[in-house]
Amino acid sequence: MATGVNRIEAIQMDPFQDIGIGLVLLTFAASFAACFFSSLSGGGAGLILLPVLLFTGLPFINALASHKLAVGFIGIGSTLRYVRERLIDWRVFWWTALVGLPFVVLGTRFAAAVPGEVMEPLVGGVIIAMVGITLARKAAPNVFDPARLSPRLLLIGSALLIPAAFYSGWISAGSGVFTTFIYLWLLRYDQLHATSMTLAANGIFWNGVGAVAHVFMGHVIWPLAPGLIAGALLGSYLGASFGIKRGNRFLRFMFLGTAAVTGVLLLWPTVRGWL
Numbered sequence: 710m711a712t713g714v715n716r717i718e719a720i721q722m723d724p725f726q727d728i729g730i731g732l733v734l735l736t737f738a739a740s741f742a743a744c745f746f747s748s749l750s751g752g753g754a755g756l757i758l759l760p761v762l763l764f765t766g767l768p769f770i771n772a773l774a775s776h777k778l779a780v781g782f783i784g785i786g787s788t789l790r791y792v793r794e795r796l797i798d799w800r801v802f803w804w805t806a807l808v809g810l811p812f813v814v815l816g817t818r819f820a821a822a823v824p825g826e827v828m829e830p831l832v833g834g835v836i837i838a839m840v841g842i843t844l845a846r847k848a849a850p851n852v853f854d855p856a857r858l859s860p861r862l863l864l865i866g867s868a869l870l871i872p873a874a875f876y877s878g879w880i881s882a883g884s885g886v887f888t889t890f891i892y893l894w895l896l897r898y899d900q901l902h903a904t905s906m907t908l909a910a911n912g913i914f915w916n917g918v919g920a921v922a923h924v925f926m927g928h929v930i931w932p933l934a935p936g937l938i939a940g941a942l943l944g945s946y947l948g949a950s951f952g953i954k955r956g957n958r959f960l961r962f963m964f965l966g967t968a969a970v971t972g973v974l975l976l977w978p979t980v981r982g983w984l
Contacts, residue, residue, distance in 0.1 A: 784912020
């Protein structure tokens with residue numbers, strides 16, 4: 710990940726700063742690529758879009774806010790496609806969304822004051838461990854056979870969703886990996902349904918609420934918004950369509966690959982410091 714991805718910058722850019730058409734087109738292309746890829750892997754948009762925004766010279770908090778604005782629309786584009794295939798369980802959708810909402814807001818406010826470098830190595834190590842455990846399992850769930858939503862399952866799931874939601878608002882990178890693992894391991898979803906639910910609930914509500922929080926705090930760079938939103942809607946819809954056609958095996962490969970890369974990138978600054 711680009712240097713300083715989770716470093717809080719004291720300087721913020723004017724939300725209505727004049728932006729050239731070249732930068733708007735660049736951020737459109739980055740948003741399209743990030744959201745297309747994320748729709749295949751259940752996460753990872755931050756690995757593409759956030760570094761590009763930082764590369765353009767945006768202060769971190771403005772880049773994070775603009776990233777959140779784009780990935781808030783990834784849920785709309787992909788969910789429109791998933792609804793056509795009846796891949797959304799609306800009970801689980803609302804449970805995931807509502808349990809996480811207040812903690813996404815808390816994480817977003819935390820991001821404006823506290824850098825996330827301390828947590829990055831721990832999160833990276835956890836993600837890599839989860840990938841390793843998944844690969845060690847004898848078989849991937851290729852059949853959609855969801856667990857019954859018992860009070861015990863909902864309690865355990867809520868306890869797992871709360872830190873994932875806070876992390877989504879705070880650091881953001883790789884947050885979709887955690888909810889996808891919850892759907893795969895706890896709810897016994899296949900990869901297609903797990904990816905669909907992550908992009909729908911996380912994308913529309915968690916990322917959307919995070920974006921709204923940044924809007925109220927004045928962090929979004931509005932001249933970039935049209936390109937970011939258009940790229941997210943188009944990329945996520947086309948990515949979801951492609952993923953549905955390719956099926957579980959392809960989506961599992963994309964998900965585990967993205968999760969592994971996310972873990973390595975979060976760990977790398979710490980490892981480099983040891984060398």
